Amino acid sequence: MSALEHLPDTDNGLLRFLTCGSVDDGKSTLIGRLLFDSKTILADTMNAIEKTSAKRGLTAVDLSLLTDGLQAEREQGITIDVAYRYFTTGTRKYIIADAPGHEQYTRNMVTAASTANLAIILVDARKGMLTQTRRHSTLAKMVGIPHLVVAINKMDLVDYDQATFESIRNDYLAFAEKVGIKDVRFIPMSALNGDMVVERGDRMGWYEGPTMMQILESAPAAHTEKPEDFRFPVQYVCRPRDSANPELHDYRGFMGRVESGEIAVGDTVTTLPSGQSSRVKAIEIGGQRIDKAIHEQSVTLLFEDEIDTSRGDMIVKSAETPAALKQIDADVCWLSETALSPARTYLLRHTTREVKAKVARIEYRLDVNTLETGDAATLEMNDIARVSLKLAQPIFADPYQRNRATGAFIIIDESTNNTVGAGMIA
Known part of the structure; x- marks a missing residue:
């Protein structure tokens, strides 16, 4: 029975996560393994990477090809641009960002990290902590990723040795204390063979912690760990014109995305920079009226009063003004x-x-x-x-x-x- 079949039948929300680390630590292979073992690879995609793997003289499918989509990446065997992939386990939806390992692509890594809620820092078990390990960990902390997972990969190349895992773990903890990284977990694995990715495998019985998939399934989603103030940047002011529908003559809706917090009909709001206040008369999404809107929903807000608001303004709750x-x-x-x-x-x-x-x-x-x-x-x-x-x-x-x-x-x-x-x- 697959490990995925043991997961609870619940919706844990969307998780955006990032894979990063030094060159050749196995970031793209890890993502390929997650997609492969969760059975989210389309047949034509699988056929394409099987053919490419065969052309390279490989006896097994190179799962890293699922993310290294640019021709230059495939030719050089490295990741250059940020590659995004999407998959679902039935209990949660995921957006994965595969960040480049080369130092000259640091800007790409920062871009990928800006929306992630969890980062997987890969470390080659043979090499231990490298400069890029420290660099990417520091950047992940700087851009506010709240949860880090250090995946000590390629354990198959060190005979699944527990002492190697513990040594790298201790080195990283010493570094994390210096930098101020607090929420960090460690997992030994072999992305190539699938040990401790989705399935546990039978070669690291000494490790009693969760698999990578179990960590991902239980990680908190964005906006769920602490109360947030309501922030609604106005993207567009909607003033429909329909002579056949007199009810629309007084319609004035403020369209945008709830970046954080939540808003309900009847709440008192203030628009900035004007400082004018009103109460929410209605909230619409996709033409339907709802009672409350939450973070990351794109909605239209209608107010009880006519107030001066345009694109670029910010709507906030009156008691939560930035x-x-x-x-x-x-x-x-x-x-x-x-x-x-x-x-x-x-x-x-x-x-x-x-x-x-x-x-x-x-x-x-x-x-x-x-x-x-x-x-x-x-x-x-x-x-x-x-x-x-x-x-x-x-x-x-x-x-x-x-x-x-x-x-x-x-x-x-x-x-x-x-x-x-x-x-x-x-």
Whole structure:
């Protein structure tokens, strides 16, 4: 009987998780094994990777090909871009992000980590802790991923030795204490053979903890671990025109996504920046009226009063108003090949609001390999730094550690319209 058949018949919600680690630690193979053992691979996809595996002279199917989708990745045998895959076990839906292991693709890893609620840090049992292990763990903590799982992979290549597992575990715990990582679990496994991924296998009886799938099934979903303030950035103001339906003449709905918290009919809300307040008259989703909306639902809000609100404004509960900020300190990851210029004006996009921004100062640049900080006059691609930004108009934000949706922003180069930076408000 499959291990999946023992899972409870419940809905544990959506889990977004990230796999990361050094090159060749087996990230793509782990995801392939999860997809294969959970029977979520389409027949034509399986046939394609079987043919590719045979062309490479392999006797077994190379499951890493399920995520290494770019031609350059397949040719080099590495992951370059972030690959997203989706699957379900019947009790939970998953979105997996497979992040590159190479240091030059740090920006891709930060992008993938920004929405993850759990990160799997893979470690090759033969090599132990490497620079990228520390680097990705530090980045995972910095971008606010609340749960880390250290998967000590390729145990089949060290004869499933318990002492090897314990040694790497102790090394990581010493590092985690220094960095301030608290919620971390450890699991020995062989993604290639499937030991401790979905099935337990019979070669690591000394390990009594859960399999990787059991950890994923029981991990808390986003927005479920602590109360959150209601945040609703307005994307669009809906004013339908239908002469055949007089009831629509006074219709004025504010459309957007509930980034955090929840809202119910009758709640008192305030719109920012105007500061005007009203009560929620109705909530609509897909043309149907509902009594309450929760996080990550896209809905339309209708108010009892006519208030001045437009795209880029923020609707909040009147008792949960965030700060209006015209200067912010933030941890910024520079994504562009063109260096940051403190003399230039950039466009800062925060939720649905866009404002002009200038760099007031670069307080320090962080070396995520050594955790040391140093002075910097500019930022190059993949650099991470604490930056102070001055804004032309206020944004309505929360600290990133409190609210990842309203604590994050991107920086856009107005001349090219390219995203050049991503930031987290301190």
